[in-house]
Amino acid sequence: MSIELKPKDYKSDIKPVWCPGCGHFSILSALTKALAYLKIPKHQIGFVSGIGCSSRIPAYVDSYGFHGIHGRGLAVASGLKAARPDLHVIVAGGDGDGFSIGGNHFIHACRRNMDMLYIVMDNQVYGMTKGQASPTTAPDWVSKLTPHGSGIRPFEPLAIALASGASFIARGFSGDPSSMSKILVEALQHPGFSFVQVLSPCKTFRPEQVEWKKQVHNAFMEPTDDSALAAQAIHNDDGMGMGIVFQRDIPIWSLQHSDHDNNQTSIETIAGEFEL
Amino acid sequence: MNNEKLIIQSPEHLLAQVYAMKCESEDRLQDLIDSLKQHNNSAAADVFSRTIELIKVSIKNIEQRTQGMQLPEIPPWEAQWHCEVQPDCLCIENAHYLMTPLQALELAIFNEKRLQEFFILQVNKGVNEDVRLIANEFLIQEKQLTVQMHSWKEQLEHSQTEQNEDFDPPNVPE
Numbered sequence: 001m002s003i004e005l006k007p008k009d010y011k012s013d014i015k016p017v018w019c020p021g022c023g024h025f026s027i028l029s030a031l032t033k034a035l036a037y038l039k040i041p042k043h044q045i046g047f048v049s050g051i052g053c054s055s056r057i058p059a060y061v062d063s064y065g066f067h068g069i070h071g072r073g074l075a076v077a078s079g080l081k082a083a084r085p086d087l088h089v090i091v092a093g094g095d096g097d098g099f100s101i102g103g104n105h106f107i108h109a110c111r112r113n114m115d116m117l118y119i120v121m122d123n124q125v126y127g128m129t130k131g132q133a134s135p136t137t138a139p140d141w142v143s144k145l146t147p148h149g150s151g152i153r154p155f156e157p158l159a160i161a162l163a164s165g166a167s168f169i170a171r172g173f174s175g176d177p178s179s180m181s182k183i184l185v186e187a188l189q190h191p192g193f194s195f196v197q198v199l200s201p202c203k204t205f206r207p208e209q210v211e212w213k214k215q216v217h218n219a220f221m222e223p224t225d226d227s228a229l230a231a232q233a234i235h236n237d238d239g240m241g242m243g244i245v246f247q248r249d250i251p252i253w254s255l256q257h258s259d260h261d262n263n264q265t266s267i268e269t270i271a272g273e274f275e276l
Numbered sequence: 277m278n279n280e281k282l283i284i285q286s287p288e289h290l291l292a293q294v295y296a297m298k299c300e301s302e303d304r305l306q307d308l309i310d311s312l313k314q315h316n317n318s319a320a321a322d323v324f325s326r327t328i329e330l331i332k333v334s335i336k337n338i339e340q341r342t343q344g345m346q347l348p349e350i351p352p353w354e355a356q357w358h359c360e361v362q363p364d365c366l367c368i369e370n371a372h373y374l375m376t377p378l379q380a381l382e383l384a385i386f387n388e389k390r391l392q393e394f395f396i397l398q399v400n401k402g403v404n405e406d407v408r409l410i411a412n413e414f415l416i417q418e419k420q421l422t423v424q425m426h427s428w429k430e431q432l433e434h435s436q437t438e439q440n441e442d443f444d445p446p447n448v449p450e
Contacts, residue, residue: 144447181353
């Protein structure tokens with residue numbers, strides 16, 4: 001007999017240490033709603049992260065989890081998915097973790113198109129280390145550490161995901177958790193690499209982001225499977241457009257595509273091939 | 277969402293939505309209480325601990341009322357709110373680790389008022405008589421809670437509360 005789980009049932013007993021007012025609470029809420037809606041059993045979820053405020057999230061979800069090393073959430077998750085294709089693999093992290101030190105893994109995870117969900121909780125700042133500019137920070141954001149701004153153009157996550165071959169690309173906002181949970185449901189159901197950028201205000205280090213609530217808008221009304229149209233939509237986007245911009249069914253990479261059949265090949269057999 | 281789309285058509289839908297809303301509020305409020313305690317602001321956490329007790333009573337009441345009823349499952353994105361976040365769920369971005377108990381209570385009252393607006397809409401514009409009656413019952417209960425919160429507010433206004441200060445402040449523009 002299966003027991004119907006409520007969103008709250010997907011939360012662990014560990015209390016989040018995020019700051020009061022942090023947008024990440026809403027992402028946790030939206031994710032648990034999406035998991036409950038899809039009735040995904042807890043033991044079929046593998047939740048992986050890197051390092052940062054957002055990367056604490058696997059501890060707050062009552063599933064299998066791995067709090068990895070900085071920028072390597074996607075690498076760990078790829079290994080997990082290769083070994084256990086039956087699991088729903090979810091990866092989460094922040095803009096620093098995912099686009100700076102983990103930027104290369106991001107590109108290749110998009111290209112590889114393994115069946116997993118990658119959520120980047122983007123607050124445009126390194127919050128855990130007290131407010132340095134991150135890859136998505138605007139060049140003119142002035143802080144004590146960057147008194148004249150960083151002067152560097154921000155990383156464009158949606159454009160890079162599209163150019164790198166991601167098969168599902170969306171943006172959500174933590175201030176609208178209901179719409180976000182719908183995006184996450186679609187992303188979890190999509191066969192392939194689903195990338196969801198979630199704008200998540202950092203109340204402590206970027207208090208001005210409270211204004212995002214007035215700036216976000218529905219932009220990508222219907223997802224397209226045409227990469228040229230998606231590129232155009234992203235080009236016209238002001239960075240605050242919400243919705244699913246691109247979705248296409250393309251072949252998923254799994255171990256079955258390699259020389260090894262993951263159901264038949266043991267670790268010992270693989271290791272044996274490398275013996276000198 | 278226009279007003280027409282916000283009108284709930286059946287008592288079951290209203291009860292399901294209010295129940296989901298109250299459960300979510302309890303959950304989110306508990307997160308905030310825990311977070312405030314983690315940040316050594318137990319004074320503000322205490323205010324929310326008082327309001328969460330009121331929500332727990334509401335949840336029990338709805339559970340008793342709906343015993344034996346088959347309530348519809350409403351996906352979160354189909355909820356008929358007049359705002360992105362459900363009406364009585366804290367506008368999370370308005371919370372802060374330095375918030376005073378008075379600010380905490382003002383936020384709780386603000387959310388309470390938003391919830392009342394939701395019920396007022398159902399009472400005034402509803403087309404189903406049962407929905408209007410139940411919504412009115414909820415509205416009366418919520419108004420009583422607001423009176424209680426205002427009396428707490430008066431007590432707080434009379435007590436001396438200082439603005440909280442962080443001696444190692446975040447690196448934000450001056």
